[in-house]
Amino acid sequence: MSNVSDRRLEVDRVSKRYGDTVALDGMAFDVRAGEIFGFVGSNGAGKTTTMRIILGVLAADSGEVRWDGAPVTLETRSRIGYMPEERGLYPRMKVGEQLEYLARLHGLTRADAVSAARTWSERLGVEARFGDEVQKLSLGNQQRVQLAAALVHHPEILVLDEPFSGLDPVAVDVMSEVLREKVAEGIPVIFSSHQLDLVERLCDRVGIVRAGTMVACDTVEALRASGGEELLVHAPEAPNGWADGLPGVSVRGHDAGRTVLALADGADDQAVLAAALATGPVREFARRRSTLTELFRHVVSTDNTAAGTAVGTTGERVQ
Known part of the structure; x- marks a missing residue:
């Protein structure tokens, strides 16, 4: 025993x-x-x-x-x-x-x-x-x-x-x-x-x-880390699509002037800041991890064939 x-x-x-x-x-x-x-x-x-x-x-x-x-x-x-x-x-x-x-x-x-x-x-x-x-x-x-x-x-x-x-x-x-x-x-x-x-x-x-x-x-921390690092930008006057076309940047969400961005390796966050400032004032500009709620929405909405891998019980990737 x-x-x-x-x-x-x-x-x-x-x-x-x-x-x-x-x-x-x-x-x-x-x-x-x-x-x-x-x-x-x-x-x-x-x-x-x-x-x-x-x-x-x-x-x-x-x-x-x-x-x-x-x-x-x-x-x-x-x-x-x-x-x-x-x-x-x-x-x-x-x-x-x-x-x-x-x-x-x-x-x-x-x-x-x-x-x-x-x-x-x-x-x-x-x-x-x-x-x-x-x-x-x-x-x-x-x-x-x-x-x-x-x-x-x-x-x-x-x-x-x-x-x-x-x-x-x-x-x-x-x-x-x-x-x-x-x-x-x-x-x-x-x-x-x-x-x-x-x-x-x-x-x-x-x-x-x-x-x-x-x-x-x-x-929770490992799951949040698996979602990668994001950039939160609060630019109240920025229109939808303001970050489209920025190299290595993809938009994960936009609501009431707050935009959540995913940055590829090597993407220039200062170029993102400059683009945001070009639309007007920037109230918040910070790197962060996905919340569990955001990760959950991503995981459960991902098609099984596209999901590829899941996070294992010790943090390793498993098929």
């Missing part, structure tokens, strides 16, 4: 089809102990299908899911905390009764279940609704209870599908803090989200999924 720090959840070349529809095509990645892994992709890319296979809700056609080097079993899955994107709570059951019930299902004694239910309802700010039916809670508070349900049995792994959906900024901060605490305990956390600013802020590594395949997987 490996050390706690070496433990990892591995999704190894998992494929899944529904008739002629390919949901997953050789999906492969791992989530390491004490790591938050962001799992991102467009709607229908295969994120939820992957999570359901990890949980055993769906069976893979091929491939394997492993925890700590061994295939995931029913007993292993009982130690996973899962938060589905759709509400998975009993709407007419009271919050406290529901959390206690779920904890008991995972093997806790009655006393431990009651204690855990109280602890997590307080930690997540829904202790005042402990005796209320779930259906009477706001969507944000239902989301908090859903996370409590994933944590109440002291899981070894957390798998969270869109955990920040519908939360206000205060609740986002609370949930983020909880995830960091779990990671500090050595728990691997995987979560999917369309809120890429949160993914960029929270995650140690990020995997980008397209058409059921992992097409980019690395640290």
Whole structure:
């Protein structure tokens, strides 16, 4: 058996089809102990299908899911905390009764279940609704209870599908803090989200999924670096097309006087500045890396045959 720090959840070349529809095509990645892994992709890319296979809700056609080097079993899955994107709570059951019930299902004694239910309802700010039916809670508070349900049995792994959906900024901060605490305990956390600013802020590594395949997987910094360096020019009076024709320069975006440019090796940024100044004042002129949101848009919109390579789990380029 490996050390706690070496433990990892591995999704190894998992494929899944529904008739002629390919949901997953050789999906492969791992989530390491004490790591938050962001799992991102467009709607229908295969994120939820992957999570359901990890949980055993769906069976893979091929491939394997492993925890700590061994295939995931029913007993292993009982130690996973899962938060589905759709509400998975009993709407007419009271919050406290529901959390206690779920904890008991995972093997806790009655006393431990009651204690855990109280602890997590307080930690997540829904202790005042402990005796209320779930259906009477706001969507944000239902989301908090859903996370409590994933944590109440002291899981070894957390798998969270869109955990920040519908939360206000205060609740986002609370949930983020909880995830960091779990990671500090050595728990691997995987979560999917369309809120890429949160993914960029929270995650140690990020995997980008397209058409059921992992097409980019690395640290946020490595992924951003893979997009190359850009030049941001804010010239409020510059018309569209002002940078067209500049040697070694291609326009990646233009909006409200702000133009994002990609520079080829050897391109002269001073020539770009001179061209911008010729249109009027320049308020900002700076080199920068692509944001995760910009990189995501580029990766998921790239045709499979044109994509060529993806960033591997250690930063290397892989076919």
